[in-house]
Amino acid sequence: MVPIRTFVFALLLVSTGAILTVAMALGLSGFDGSSYAMPQAIITAGERILVTPADLIEEPDVLPERAAQVAFFSRQSDLALAMQVPGAQVETRDATGTALVAEVRERTLGDLPFVFWFQVLIGVVSVLIGAWVVGLRPADWGARMFALLGLFLPTFAMPAAIYSTRPLAMDGTLFEALSTLNHFGACAFGAALVCLFLAYPRQLVPPSIFAAVFALTGILFVLDVLHILPVTIHHATVAVQMLAAIVAAMIQWWLSRRRPVDRAGLRWFLTTTLVGAGLFIALRAMPPVLGMGDNFVISQGYAFGLFLTVHLGLAAGLARYRLFELNAFAYRVWFWFAGILLVLAVDLALVVWLNTQVWTSLPVAIVVAGLLYFPLRQHVLERIFTPKRAAFTRSSEIVDLVFTREAEQRDEKWDTLLASLFDPLDSERDTASPVTVPRASSDGSMLLVPSFAGLDARRLRLADRGRRLFGPDDIRAIDTLLDLGRIVEEGRAAYKLGVVAERDRISRDLHDHLGAQLLSALHTVDAGEKDELLRRTLSELRTIVSEEGSGEQSFADVMADLRPEIADRLSLVGITLDYRVAGEDALLPATAASALRATLRELVSNVIKHADARVVSISADVKDGRVTLDVTDDGRGFEQEALDGPGRGMSNLKTRAAALGGSIVFAPAGALDDIAGVAARLKFPLEQPIAASLP
């Protein structure tokens, strides 16, 4: 997890810097009212040193000459020493003009003004944003320069925070050192900005040029610090850097005219950079040049915040345009961080402003965070992470597409659907695409849609007619749609397969059963017998075409369906039926079911024709994978029946039983107790021989 490691490292680094800054600010001598009242004089034992407006300037850079600066720092040392005399007091005058005298004392956290915290905060945020980006794109020179930009912002902002919010005075040597550090940060920030626009979005120069830019800046900085030159060149250095950065940015802008991806990112970045830097120059750098002295529109500390817009602008660009393939996790880091920060900030603010006890402000912080921040955060999270194009609303279209028969129409419908989802700049078919899951190209300019349901893969370029890049949401949307489409496609394929299987079954059944039965009917001379055969054929035909005849049939159902028919036939000739089905139910293959029906009907016919019976008992049983069917009558008995001649009927019965892999036997029903009649027993296994078919 390189991004996390970089982030944590940056967090530690910038925290150290921030703590050091706060510690140094607390080391200065303070007094009541230092943040709002104007100091007039320092009063020590019998001595009264008047404070002039020139002593209170925020930034020594505004002094035009080196000599004035030297004098300023020396005077600051004098004032700071005077304040350290025991019993020293500061006379102040507030906004209403009321004079007050306050004891000089140690500074506390509550004495530090808001503008101090503001500068510390922008320093922290800029470092973290820089670390976040470089963590995600460690090899990218643009990201590296962006991270340096983030690193150098606190380098100039934090020292300035200390001295620009000093309560009246601080040691001149420390002041000058901090001022030098501020200069160093500002020069380095400028150099990083130039290099950034040389590297982003396209790297225009080799890395050695970056080194040269920093080296040149370094030389100018050293020359300025050593005061070798007769004039201060710090402001000139920064101005030249700004100009160079703007020129480089313009070149980038021109180069990106045919690259919407570059331009999308650059537009945000450039706008925020120029607005931020431009406003800083207008509000802070121009007044001294125009001879307005220290009379600035806004405090320098707040003006530094303008540089942070560069960072925030890029962060917005990242979120909006998916400049890099950042997953939801990358953003969540910020929400966690912001959550912690908000709790701390609210707590600290309450400590400072309300000057209350820590134990009362913490619950307030929790309430504020709970009632305001967390609902807000939830809302923001949902807006960012909920896919805007809900794929499931397109389910009917994908189903329609899968069921479209014409390949050309399918392709058309797929293109239309993709176009309505993403509105890409263009879309092309890719027959050789190796992509099996949808994915976006690394810069988000392409969405690769895998081939699906016999359709070619698609390569979509730039969403929303080039206004947007493809991101994780788009991939999720198309993934959901493809999943749905595949399920439908599988269902359709299975259905098609089922249709084919059903057709096979019908044709096989027609051949096996009906062919043979019709042939028998054709060669039967007796009209009654012929009719009977034809009726059975019709009945079988109905079974084959009806849904119940498909595949395997329940043994119990087959037996149930035969019962009313047999009962009706027997009752017409005055024979009573005793019908029993026992044992567990079992599934019979269609051929076995058909053979069972034919056998039972034939046996009943025999009884009606020959037996002169009063009662027929039919009992069926399935046990241990074997079917046993007994048909017993109380008629004239086997010998008479045999004399009458079972004829073809009997031989058909035996052939059928053999085809079922079973047997049929006839015995006198009353062999033991002297009752006449015939008992027929058909037995066959549920596991059918492979080529079971009827004669």
Added chain:
Amino acid sequence: MSHRLLVIEDVAAARDHLVQLARRALEFQPENIVVAATLSQARAAILSAVEADLLFKMALIDIALPDGSGIDALRDLRTAFPETICIMTTVMAADSTIVSALAGGAQGYLLKGQRDDLIIRQLRLIESGVPAISPPIARRIIEHFRTRPPVSESDDKLTPRERCVLSVIAKGARVADAARELGVAETTVASHVKSIYLKLGVSSRAEATLVATRMGLVG
């Protein structure tokens, strides 16, 4: 009540045969028998009967007609003469088709391939108020009431007694056998079966309405 019969059947030989069987079973007079070979002929016959105010006691309707479905003829007939006993005839229609005809208001059905004496017996039974039903049809009806979407109307649900009758018939009992097995009169079982057919029609209509409502066609 006039003793008139309507026979709708496209195969001439089968039509003549059905007329013969109906005459033998229920003593229809030749002058009281109207035949139609197609759906359009059947509609014309129904129309002229309406105009002449001569209702039919019974109608034998072939499910598969050359120019349409006998179920359409059934619907027309039910509208024109609600009293007519409508019997669907078929050689090999699937059970599901027969069930939908029963839901459309038919009192019974005949399988035309059966022996003459069986057909005559069934015609007499139906005429005397015993509706035709078979095990596979009973199973289909049970399935229908089990799987159809829930509809709030209470008059299209089967009573426990009706479910009991259906399950006995599904196992192979005829109406008379079911009466014996359940220890009730044959007319009781018959009225249960008729009530089941009626509910089948109600539930089919309710289902159709439900589907239509869901698709936004109604309401």
